[in-house]
Amino acid sequence: MQAAVASKTNISLKGSTEIVTEFFSYSINTILFQRGLYPPESFTRVAKYGLPILVTNDQSLKDYLDNVLKQLSEWLLSGDVQKLVLVITDIVTKEVLERWVFDVTTDIPKEGEAPRQKPEKEIMNEIQAIIRQITASVTFLPLLPNACTFDLLVYTSKDLAVPQKWEESDPKFITNSQQVKLRSFTTTIHKVESMVAYKISND
């Protein structure tokens, strides 16, 4: 294993995992704020990727995200993650209303391979573009009519042992959905493609 992102241009597996995990953390926070799943006053503004991003203050929500992301980064490191999906469901009817899909393709460098090169600035710009798109998506996504909750689904390799605190879930697809593809970014090791699917309202 190479040293963690020592130089600005060499990308290691560990560094790449950190970048991707961090991206997931901020994008999930952005989605939760923008879609109004939690009261806006429970978010604080931080500067990241050259953008103001709203991050939750709610301790129980923070704990939940930390737990998930910690496990997720382990799986990213081993290259087991295929997808991360944020599912928004109606609390009362349990109907799936939105699915935010982040496809992850991992290309773990082989032993003795020359270190991958990509300027950090470039990666940050790509991430910035995605976060901007998430923020802008509230303009076309249908208004969530009732109180909603969310769940995070991680698609992993078939042969992965399920940790004790995790359970297998159904994919929670949306019936009658519209999909919008968002931008993607790559650290040369992990490539993340984002997409949002939402329920088409009947009227």
Place this chain on the structure above:
Amino acid sequence: MNSNYETAELEQLLSLNAPLENVEARWQRKARQNNSNTNNNNGNNGGDRFIPNKMNIDIGHFNLTKENSNPNPNAINNNSSTSTSTTATSSTTNNIESTLYKDTLANQLFESNSGDLESKILSFKSKAPVGNVSSSTNSLRVLYSQNQVGSTPTDQSLKKQFRQIPQQPERILDAPDIVDDYYLNLLDWSSQNVIAIPLGQTVYLWNATTSEIQRLFQVEQQDDYITSLQWTKDGNYLAVGTNSCTIQLWDVAHTKKVRELRGHAGRVGALAWNDYILSSGSSDTNIFNHDVRVQNHHVSTLSGHSQEVCGLKWSHDGGQLASGGNDNIINIWDINSENFETPAHTFEQHTAAVRALAWCPFQPNLLATGGGAADRTIRFWNTITGVCLNTVDTMSQVCSIQWSTTYRELVSSHGYSQNQLCVWKYPSMVKCAELTGHTSRALHTAISPDGETVVSASADETLRFWRVFEKENKLPTANRKSKEVSDGSMMRNINSLIR
């Protein structure tokens, strides 16, 4: 053991006394065949029939044709202990072939999901905390639902809370030459279901039951016009105030002027009946009380305003008279107090002329008042204690107020900018409906004798009828009627059959 399975079986079958060791019972074989879907070598495995499972008909067909192409008698029973090494190998190749086939079949059938089949979907057991966002506090709702006129969520929330109020007027009548003056009272609906409205110099009566129009009379002088009118309780007589300071009493049934009351020094803009007492408010700032039965009709004068009196209403029990004036004052006159001619209460909280006055029909001593363009509020008063109970800013000039006799609601009519009628819940003062349609301020309103319809007269020269307070128990009776009718028709049919 004999290498040839079939001969061995034949021998065992021939020696009938010997116990059958290697032969399965029929039920065992059936059970095994059902269990082993993967090894579908049952085509000629002693089974008498091949019954394809419809779900796997492709696989079944494949297996059938495969066995025809590879008629290896040794491969028929790979579970048997008599299998030789050669049959074992051929059965493993068979297995590999069938799994390969199954995989390709599965891939073709579930092509779209093939990616998902290769992955596990995991989620954290302890779920995310539920945000305590009530949908009404969602700031995005304000942003994205404000301009939707008939947006479904708000409509649904209205429907849940309130009964359905028709948004369109039931009927629209033309009212040409209606005088556009805030200080006049030009509309009244009698208990005999007749609406009186003066258009310029002429009083017209419109019978709401028969839709007949009757022209009652026209004022004589050229520059005169009608400033107010009011029905008596029984609806037989109509009091009409004019710009020429007179009050005329008309017998409607005979289209005949019964009396003319003089005394005011200014136009008579407001009239109110209390049995045989007629109170009249005038631009000379005085309120006169007339006893219409006697020769000297003028019985008392109430002087409490400094400008024109434009609103006048007796309470339902006849004990108190509320008057509103252009001086922004409301006076309450109590007939039972020692000194009737000084107001029991004077309310000065309104900041514009008070024309809209309405006594609550279900709660005694409750008065609703509405202020003009500079005030825009509806206030509620306890007229015994003189306390202001509630204030609502309506964001628009309040022209008139009517209480519902059926529901705990009231309707107010407004001027600029929407010229709308608003239906309010009392006492929460939640707006349950907004009826738009008038293109100029809705100056006057009146309520039908059955309490269901409100008519509004506007400066846009129309009368609009709104079914605001439709009684809910009406529908079931209508249904019952139609049921009776259908029962009757049934009877008739039976009768015709009998004959």
